[in-house]
Amino acid sequence: MHTPIYFDYNATTPIDPRVLEGMLPYLQNHFGNPSSTYSIGYRTKEAIEMARKDIANLISVEDGNVFFTSGGSEANSTILKGIAAKSSKKKHIITSSIEHPAILKTCDYLRKHHGFQITTIPVNPAGIVDVNDIERAITSQTVLVTVMMVNNEIGSIQPIKEIGNLCKKHNIHFHCDAVQAVGKIPVNLKELPIDSLSMSAHKIYGPKGVGCLYLREGVNIPPLILGGSQEFGMRSGTENVAGIVGFGIAAKIVQEDLYFNLTKIEYLRNLFLTNLHTEIEECLINGDIHASVPSTINIQISGIRGESLASMLNELGFCVSIASACSSTSSKLSHVLKAIGKTDEEIRSSIRISIGALTTEDEINQLVRHLKQSVMRLRSFSPKYQM
Amino acid sequence: MHTPIYFDYNATTPIDPRVLEGMLPYLQNHFGNPSSTYSIGYRTKEAIEMARKDIANLISVEDGNVFFTSGGSEANSTILKGIAAKSSKKKHIITSSIEHPAILKTCDYLRKHHGFQITTIPVNPAGIVDVNDIERAITSQTVLVTVMMVNNEIGSIQPIKEIGNLCKKHNIHFHCDAVQAVGKIPVNLKELPIDSLSMSAHKIYGPKGVGCLYLREGVNIPPLILGGSQEFGMRSGTENVAGIVGFGIAAKIVQEDLYFNLTKIEYLRNLFLTNLHTEIEECLINGDIHASVPSTINIQISGIRGESLASMLNELGFCVSIASACSSTSSKLSHVLKAIGKTDEEIRSSIRISIGALTTEDEINQLVRHLKQSVMRLRSFSPKYQM
């Protein structure tokens, strides 16, 4: 079988060859423990600090405020549990209905085990929260607002600046899960009033198992993982040096390529949608492309199930997703599509196509061709579709 | 400069070339998210499950009870915070005075923030806890006993079986930090009554940033990191696939080579000590070699500081450690050497030499030669040593 054609960049991305090349020395000769006092340890420590600079640069913050973690989920759990642990009086958290499970499950944990009250702000059919809803939800007990920058399933972009300003006004910590935003849209923390932000390397052509938490100067939380006081004491454990180095290089590359990729991906998205609408009837977009990053296309194809469509495409050599990859093992229907008002049947008929830096026009054309073929075939099986 | 000669295997180890070779495909083509439903995701999921089997095999447990983490520290924080979170009534933890900071700092966190009382059991001059001391410390409030299997600074081996039996009798959870034990001594959980155990890949010729927590069947704790429910819900976050694959291969290799390495390393340790005692006067062993793994040699050299000795050796191309690598950035003196009764000056005069699978007789001979030269030189500088 050929290498499959990949349309699931939101789930994860292949490692950029330049990233791997930069990582290799740290998987081979440069293996010193960064905490050790001799030269080969110093070398890995320096490499980590270089990566920290490149990542800080990507989001325009000071490098001393970036703390490496094992990924986006750890970064999210760290800040949510950290803020909660510090807050002995105020026990109210505001979040959105379309957050990643890394946020929602942690909120739920805090509700069940630490007496927090969680307000989940709904979204409109485009998948956007209304800042006024957040303002109305704020009480004297609110200690944290956590809203993602870009949604992983439908790509909707949230009004982060407005939410940040609101939180600033009310003196409430604002956390932003930017795992799906970084590398896809400009993320400039000089202009965004964000108190903490999560990132993950494997979504930006870096390795899996590394990410970071940015903490605004002055934000103080207890660490999630304690021990040898690595990461300025904020996150203990021997550093994933090669992973961190790879993350740094990936950050540099996505920063350089941001506008080029954005333009290219928007072109490819438009090409896909034009072809889709001419080739396949009764097929709808979930969310609103004008309110979303162009790399995420979530579509609903009536009369068939997304699962069988994705399976058939897989057999034909294409990777698409039926929900957020992270939650596809659970039997639940996408909470994001539910949140934008889709029925169970509509959700079951949906697939997510996500485009990335390596996607080509030819791949888009091939996808549409095979998508059409698969849809027609599955519809011909289906008692729910009259052709 | 030549590649330095490495004598700090307790701090971290180089990746075995077979491990790296096995990891590479997962850093290149096999990049699918293990939670995704198409073939390339399935491939990475399978790779993770293979690694889980190899690791389970190394410690003789069921693979379903092994949960991957980002390392030993995360595994330790997970179980300590997890047990604490579940225990609303019993608030007493027993640990030893020579645990790794990943245990001690977490205990301290639970004491400060969650009202736990911590009893720290002392050790004898060989660095061994007395099971009777633990028994005496047990109260009706005791919910957890956590004692490491092998100490990282002096190599002392703890009476894990006895402690485990004691805990079993009293129905107390027994956690064992086996980060420094696995690959160095046989760890067979069929014979050891342990409820949970931590491991780390980078101590056994695997990559940094991956480890695991074993949980005995029936042990239930809330996860430290919540989200997409990877690792059977016990640890969320997109898996560090390449790291996990590397960990699995490393586990297989150390298992195969265990007895060969043990014999070899014991031989080298004895060679080193014989030469040391003939070549360098006034030089003492910290701890007791008969109660320790042979790979760890902690020595005290009067009249000079360990730091300057290690620096000089570094300039001459040798890596040795002045304390646990993890804590050498903190200004504190080794708590382990303190615990076995060493004075501050004795601790300042100590270095740790740790031997591994790649150490050769020639390296040992070179080390002794340069150690002698450095010690003599530094003593000639020193007002504290009369030659």
Add this chain to the structure above:
Amino acid sequence: MFNDIICDHFMNPRNIGELTDADYVIEISNPICGDTVHMYLRLNQEVISDVAYRAYGCSTSIATASIVSEKIVGMSKAEISSITRNNVVEWLGELEPSQLHCVDIALNILNQCANPTKKKFEQKEFLIEGEGAF
């Protein structure tokens, strides 16, 4: 992922279609996931001589309908009655935990084939899915 049997039947389902002059029609919808099979049977002296169906569902349920359709041709209603869960499990091959409920769709089909009642669709509408269904 799918075992080879499921994969083969999903990519090339046998007996797909409708029988305009069916003796019986049966409608199955899986309570767990809402997957739906409409199956048409022709009988010749109490023996199933012809089968066709349409399936809306996941890959495994489409494959399951296909596998069942192949198996039951030539069987009497009594023989179908005697088919056990273990037989079905064997037909479908190794399944992942999340696919195991597909065995129920097969058993449902078989159960109705053994005791078919309806001659035609009372209402050619879709079953209602979701929270309230079943």
Add this chain to the structure above:
Amino acid sequence: MFNDIICDHFMNPRNIGELTDADYVIEISNPICGDTVHMYLRLNQEVISDVAYRAYGCSTSIATASIVSEKIVGMSKAEISSITRNNVVEWLGELEPSQLHCVDIALNILNQCANPTKKKFEQKEFLIEGEGAF
């Protein structure tokens, strides 16, 4: 890690040793880490003409003693008095945070060199280190 200046002076410290006929001897022990320097001075018309020392300590403090010993030869006590913290920082080159307290050992040496009092060691015993020291 060490800057090149520290590294050079640590690996090849200048003026190591003792002066049997020293005009002054000074004893320095760093309160933070217990590092100890014993320095011997010979003066010629209020100008330091000869220096030797022994140092027990970390690499940086050994190097610091060496650097200071080189600098002060040929200086008058008054000149030594006028040396500032900034001068010392410049001599030592870039230091890591954990090495910064070595500046104090240099300033301590300089301070005593500017006002030496003891002609010889009152007691040739080691300073007591640890919790209680200083």
